[in-house]
Amino acid sequence: CALCGRTDDCPEKYGEKRTYVEYNLTVHYYCLLMSSGIWQRGEEDEGVDGFLITDIRKEVNRAAKLKCNICKKKGASIGCVAPKCKRSYHFPCGLQRECIFQFMEDFRSYCWEHRPVQKFMDKEPRGASQCTICLDLVEHLPVYTVLRSPCCKTAWFHRECLQYQALSAGIFFFRCTVCNNKDQFQNEMLRMGIHIPERDASWELEENAYQDLLHCYQHCDVKRCLCKKGRDYNEPDSKWEIKRCQYCGSRGTHLACSSMKSWEQNWECMECSSIFAKSGNYSKRKKRALAACEMTNGTTCLLEEPPPKSPRQSSGAPRNFLLQSSKIMCQNLSPCSHLELPVSNRVTMSLSPVMSNRNRPLMHKHLREQRREVSNILKELKVQVKTKTTRLNINAENIWSSALKGFRQRIFNPTNTIEVNFSNCKNSSKTDASASKHHFFQLLMLHLQNSLLFEGSSGKNLSLDFQAVKENLYFEAGKMIAVSLVHGGPSPGFFSKTLFECLVYGPENVKPALEDVADVDVAQTIKTIKDANSLSSLQSTLQDCCEFLAAAGCLRPVTALSDKNMLVNDILIYHVIKRISLPLESFRQGLKTLGVLEKMQMHPDVFSSILCHKPERLSAETVCDLFTIHSSSDVNKLKGAGFWMGYLQDVENGESVVTLEDILLFVTGSCYVPSIGFDPEPTIKFLHIRYPIGNRLLNCLELPVTKTYKQFKNKMELTIRNTLRIERE
Numbered sequence: 001c002a003l004c005g006r007t008d009d010c011p012e013k014y015g016e017k018r019t020y021v022e023y024n025l026t027v028h029y030y031c032l033l034m035s036s037g038i039w040q041r042g043e044e045d046e047g048v049d050g051f052l053i054t055d056i057r058k059e060v061n062r063a064a065k066l067k068c069n070i071c072k073k074k075g076a077s078i079g080c081v082a083p084k085c086k087r088s089y090h091f092p093c094g095l096q097r098e099c100i101f102q103f104m105e106d107f108r109s110y111c112w113e114h115r116p117v118q119k120f121m122d123k124e125p126r127g128a129s130q131c132t133i134c135l136d137l138v139e140h141l142p143v144y145t146v147l148r149s150p151c152c153k154t155a156w157f158h159r160e161c162l163q164y165q166a167l168s169a170g171i172f173f174f175r176c177t178v179c180n181n182k183d184q185f186q187n188e189m190l191r192m193g194i195h196i197p198e199r200d201a202s203w204e205l206e207e208n209a210y211q212d213l214l215h216c217y218q219h220c221d222v223k224r225c226l227c228k229k230g231r232d233y234n235e236p237d238s239k240w241e242i243k244r245c246q247y248c249g250s251r252g253t254h255l256a257c258s259s260m261k262s263w264e265q266n267w268e269c270m271e272c273s274s275i276f277a278k279s280g281n282y283s284k285r286k287k288r289a290l291a292a293c294e295m296t297n298g299t300t301c302l303l304e305e306p307p308p309k310s311p312r313q314s315s316g317a318p319r320n321f322l323l324q325s326s327k328i329m330c331q332n333l334s335p336c337s338h339l340e341l342p343v344s345n346r347v348t349m350s351l352s353p354v355m356s357n358r359n360r361p362l363m364h365k366h367l368r369e370q371r372r373e374v375s376n377i378l379k380e381l382k383v384q385v386k387t388k389t390t391r392l393n394i395n396a397e398n399i400w401s402s403a404l405k406g407f408r409q410r411i412f413n414p415t416n417t418i419e420v421n422f423s424n425c426k427n428s429s430k431t432d433a434s435a436s437k438h439h440f441f442q443l444l445m446l447h448l449q450n451s452l453l454f455e456g457s458s459g460k461n462l463s464l465d466f467q468a469v470k471e472n473l474y475f476e477a478g479k480m481i482a483v484s485l486v487h488g489g490p491s492p493g494f495f496s497k498t499l500f501e502c503l504v505y506g507p508e509n510v511k512p513a514l515e516d517v518a519d520v521d522v523a524q525t526i527k528t529i530k531d532a533n534s535l536s537s538l539q540s541t542l543q544d545c546c547e548f549l550a551a552a553g554c555l556r557p558v559t560a561l562s563d564k565n566m567l568v569n570d571i572l573i574y575h576v577i578k579r580i581s582l583p584l585e586s587f588r589q590g591l592k593t594l595g596v597l598e599k600m601q602m603h604p605d606v607f608s609s610i611l612c613h614k615p616e617r618l619s620a621e622t623v624c625d626l627f628t629i630h631s632s633s634d635v636n637k638l639k640g641a642g643f644w645m646g647y648l649q650d651v652e653n654g655e656s657v658v659t660l661e662d663i664l665l666f667v668t669g670s671c672y673v674p675s676i677g678f679d680p681e682p683t684i685k686f687l688h689i690r691y692p693i694g695n696r697l698l699n700c701l702e703l704p705v706t707k708t709y710k711q712f713k714n715k716m717e718l719t720i721r722n723t724l725r726i727e728r729e
Contacts, residue, residue: 002060003031003077004090012167014092023053030195031091034101034109035077037062069111070097082114098144100193116191118148129154132177132582133161150188151181154585162189166196173201178582179589180472218242221251221269222258237263245269247276266452367616370609371675377599377606378676381486384594390416392440395423399443400451407476407483414483414593434696435669435727441489442672444480449494453477453583455518459496459612461576462583463518474583478590486594491610491675498576500612503588503597504604511569512576522548522575530568535561542567610675618660618673620648626664626673627701629684640686640705643712650713658720666694666720667701691719 001007001017002025009017015029032038032051038059040050047053063077066088076088080099089111094101100115102108110116120142131138138146138156147162149155155178166174166189174189174196175182186196199205220231220242227233227240234242239256241263251269253260258267268276390413392406402423406412420436453468454460468474481492495503501510514530517523525545532538539558542549549555552574554567577584591597600607616622629641650656651663661671668678682699692715693702706712 001026001028001031002056003027003035003063003075004092005073005075006090006092008092012164013095018048020048020053025053025056027056028091030101031077032056033103033107034091035059035063036079036109037077068093070094078109080111080114081108082110085111085114087111087113101195102190102193103195104190115144115193117142118188118192120148129156130581131156131158131161133157133165147189147192147194149176149178149181149185151176151184152178152585152589155179159192159194162194166194168202170199170201171196173204178585179475217244217250217252219252220254220257222253224257225254226257227254243267245272247272367609367613370606373603373606374610374675375677377603378485381594381596381599382676384415385417385486386415388413388416389419391419391421393421393423394440396439396443399440399447403440403444403480404473404476407480414479414486418483418487435665437488438668438670438672438674441484441487442670445484445490445492448477448480449492451477454494456496456516457518458494459499459515460494461496461499461516461518462580462587464580464583469582469586472586474586475590478587479593480590482591482593482596485596485610485675488670488674488676488679490615490672493610493612493614495611497608497612500604500608502577502584503591504601504607507577507581507584510577512572514572516576517572519575526568526571526575529564529571532561532564535559538564615672618664620645620652620660622673623648623660623663626678627682627684629686640703640712641684643706643709644684644703646709647713647716656713657717658724662720662724666692666723667696668694668699669696691715694723 001014004014006014006028008014011017014031015033017026017028019026027048029049032048038051038055041055042050042052044050048056059077060075063075065074066076066079067074068076068089069087070089070093073090076090076093078091078094078101079086079088089097089099091101094109094111097112098115099112100110102110126140128137128139130136132155136158138158140146140148140156145159147157147159149157155176165177169175171186174186176185190196218232218234220227225231229240233240233254240254242252243255243258243260243263243265245251245268246266247268248271251271253267255261255263260267390411392412393402394406395402418437419433420440422436422440448454449460452463452465453473455463462474465473483489485491496516498510498512498516514523514526517526525541525548528541529538532541535558538561542555542558546555549571552571554570554574556567558564558567588597591600600611624645629644647656648660648663651658651660664673665671667682670678678699680699682701684701684703686705687702689702689704691704694700695702704712704715706715
């Protein structure tokens with residue numbers, strides 16, 4: 001090279017080495033870019049990428065007079081831009097001495113004394129974590145070879161890994177590997193001397209790079225194929241459909257040949273199973289906790305179908321109840337009894353069974369109070385939501401793909417009001433807008449609960465899916481949950497206590513339990529170690545699973561039986577927390593949307609009530625408490641209030657053709673109570689009309705005034721049943 005004098009040809013370090021025979025000139029591209037006395041005065045196709053040959057020769061002559069402060073040889077063309085600093089050096093020498101070269105704007109260079117550094121708080125804990133590119137450990141130290149992400153404070157990288165990643169990804173695809181941030185991340189990396197070439201990603205430039213992906217493997221590879229038409233026979237939507245290995249995709253099986261009940265179940269070939277077993281990542285064929293495995297003998301589908309609608313309460317449940325309110329108190333009220341109540345322009349009715357109050361577990365009462373607090377907190381966050389709308393076109397049959405596409409579109413903004421349009425729905429109106437949005441969020445939360453992003457039976461933890469990490473799906477899942485909570489969707493209700501505490505208190509402050517291990521094989525291994533009753537049996541067990549322990553970083557000599565407790569704890573921390581550090585951090589970033597994670601950390605107790613516990617099943621009391629009854633002094637209208645509450649009790653007892661969910665859906669467009677509550681709050685009006693009317697824009701139920709309870713009940717059931725039936729059709 002005419003500038004640095006080296007013959008090295010290393011494009012990753014010094015840029016492309018270019019030789020121009022006609023000019024008798026050879027230069028490294030980076031040496032040319034960073035030289036202090038030369039500028040691009042020509043067009044891109046002139047000279048060397050705009051550097052004129054005459055200017056290059058002048059720069060070579062200028063540098064020949066300058067001695068390098070590092071190697072003490074002449075030809076130092078690069079100088080430190082810090083004021084009063086007179087250090088000069090060759091580009092390779094600068095790299096060796098840990099100088100910073102900024103490949104942007106004026107292409108500044110800083111010597112080892114004046115180079116920019118990243119700021120670290122004195123109170124920040126020093127430790128080590130995985131570099132999210134090479135997956136090796138990187139120490140949290142303010143040194144040249146280590147860089148920290150500006151957007152994810154817990155993401156650390158080796159400088160060399162980042163440089164290789166930038167050269168491969170180019171300016172269009174180089175971004176934070178944890179949260180997918182691009183602008184802030186690139187600006188910080190350019191400031192710290194990472195060169196990001198202005199070109200497309202290397203994998204996009206390779207011709208026919210994805211041609212092999214168009215081929216789908218269609219062959220049954222199990223030892224004993226049961227299909228009479230041969231191993232290559234594939235009939236979609238039947239037991240003879242071929243399912244490919246979820247990891248490699250290069251092996252297959254008929255559903256019937258592997259006793260799979262549904263195509264939704266995942267299958268892994270023998271090769272992948274053995275690899276995962278040897279590496280410590282045991283197979284995920286049965287995604288349920290050890291306790292669930294011990295209680296059940298049947299096989300469980302990996303993607304479980306949502307449970308059927310809960311059966312109505314048995315007719316043996318108590319029917320009579322007392323009405324209590326600060327404004328109205330009635331005793332022994334039957335559905336058809338005459339009400340002698342005080343006159344009021346606005347009457348608030350509250351249904352509170354005294355007997356159930358005495359017997360109701362304190363936990364449920366406490367959960368209700370916490371959920372009311374969460375509702376108020378989420379209403380504070382909803383202030384951010386503007387009237388400007390964003391429309392999501394959703395296909396209910398492919399809810400995840402269409403939701404992902406909608407959330408990733410450029411115009412999507414979580415602070416905009418969300419409108420949902422189901423592509424397979426012919427008729428839509430403003431009245432149905434709220435119903436569509438409620439239905440969309442309900443389907444989305446159900447899909448997330450049963451997706452491969454989570455593992456476990458009831459209380460779920462994050463799983464480790466490298467493809468999902470690569471596609472940033474954990475971030476999107478967290479973002480969807482945050483948006484659902486603030487925009488009136490249902491709460492997830494399936495987080496495990498461990499997952500919730502990792503999100504709120506940080507993974508380093510959480511101690512997992514055996515119940516958090518979803519993989520049956522791993523759980524059994526841990527249980528065997530835990531139950532060892534002698535040193536010899538413990539050592540024998542450890543010998544059998546030494547490869548797994550080595551992969552978990554827990555392989556150590558055991559000299560006493562008491563060592564097993566610390567060993568079990570370390571294995572649990574690795575398998576439940578450290579192993580999923582990347583998905584967890586990405587999921588946390590997604591939950592920061594609209595400030596939800598911050599509120600979770602400020603109010604952990606109340607948020608655990610909606611994230612770790614399923615919503616309470618609707619009861620007559622719950623539905624009655626939702627509605628405020630507007631009534632006049634007309635006694636007939638007040639009698640209608642008694643009919644309403646008696647009807648709710650009949651519905652709860654299973655003595656009706658509709659359910660409490662149907663009633664809520666008829667009025668509000670939602671069959672569940674959102675975590676944030678309804679807006680506006682549901683109301684009831686008694687009018688001289690023939691049939692009930694559900695006004696979903698106002699969440700108002702208009703009820704007819706009838707002479708008898710039987711007439712009231714018949715009209716309610718006829719209207720609600722037919723209305724919902726037509727909507728479903």
